[in-house]
Amino acid sequence: MFSIRHKPEDNLYAHLVFSLKYEGVNLWILNALFKKIPQTELEEMIQLELAGAYSRRIWFLYEWLTGADLADKKIRFVDVLDDKQQYIGPKIVIADFRYTHLGYRNQGGFIGEHERGTNYPIPDHISARFQDVGDLMEGLIETDNLLTSSNYNSVLAAAAIAFGLVFIHPYEDGNGRIHRYLIHHVLIEKGFTPVGVVFPVSYVILERIKEYRAVLESYSSPRLDYIKWRATESGNVEVLNETKDLYRYFDATKQAEFLFLCIQETIEEVLPKEIDYLKKYDEIKNFIDGYLDMPARFVHLLIQFLQQEKGRLSKRAREKEFNKLTQEEISAIESKFQSIFYNKDEY
DSSP: OOOOOOOOSHHHHHHHHHHHHHHHOOHHHHHHHHHHSSSOOOOHHTTTTTTTTTOOOOOOOHHHOOOOOOOOOOOOOOOOOOOTTTTSSSSSEEEEEEOOOOOOOOSEEEEEEOOOOOOOOEEEEEEOOOOHHHHHEEEEEEHHHHHHHHHHHHHHHHHHHHHHHHOOOOSSSOOOHHHHHHHHHHHHHHTSOOOTTTOOOOHHHHHHHHHHHHHHHHHHHHHGOOOOOOEEETOOEEEOOOOOOHSSEHHHHEEHHHHHHHHHHHIIIHHHHHHHHHHHHHHHHHHHHHHHHHHHHHHHHHHHHHHHTTTTTOOHHHHHHTSSSOOOHHHHHHHHHHHHHHHOOOO
């Protein structure tokens, strides 16, 4: 149920934003709608709030569904789907198939660099032979089924499956993202984290990026000595010896220890901070909603601006987005924000 405060403005952009915000992405409806909207009208609509997250979602969805190219501008990417509204599975949506092979790799693979000038590969990690990927993945899936249906420790299971996949590197692209997704997937399957709860262990992993790389290299570097390979004309590697067992059998102790540390930090530090922030966000939002009759997207934008300036509304924001606010209103909101987020006395 929505109150009158949630009612969108009477224009297409406002209704699209409302739909994406509260109802999620319905590709069938959006595809039908985009067939009826002239491209110029959509471009003008996006320009109204080019940097906004919903404008960027609409932009991507329009280009992906219609094949059209809108204005060429460099912008920061945002997730198309809101995982609080819709299930985001491991399937990767690819709009341009020209440079992407679907399914398991059909050639060699490595992680590393190329020698400047010669394009000669300098691998830090050499992936499993593509001829072995099918068997290795079948074994990994069977192991996942056994571990998730047993009393085996949840974190150890997640480490074995997720790192097992990233070491095999079965796909041309996206292995790292699927690897981190699998950590979440196995923890949920084992009942370690509740379904529907965002458990931000991936955030902690990426915050510890140097340790993460060291853990990956602790597996990869020693195995390079056991892999015979040659460079291909395309700058790839071709493995010349039997290497399947290097990926089938590995000691995941270091990887499991790293994952335990990340999960501990997530539980003891990240989640409490996130919960505290959400409580404070809701408190300032409720205050603004009760103090002003302001559309939800402007409330969110106002809070963002206040966060950027540590509780103050910048001169630019006062003169542009919020030029209709009085000094009294701005002072009251700033004071309330600072009292909530920085424990400063209200004035």
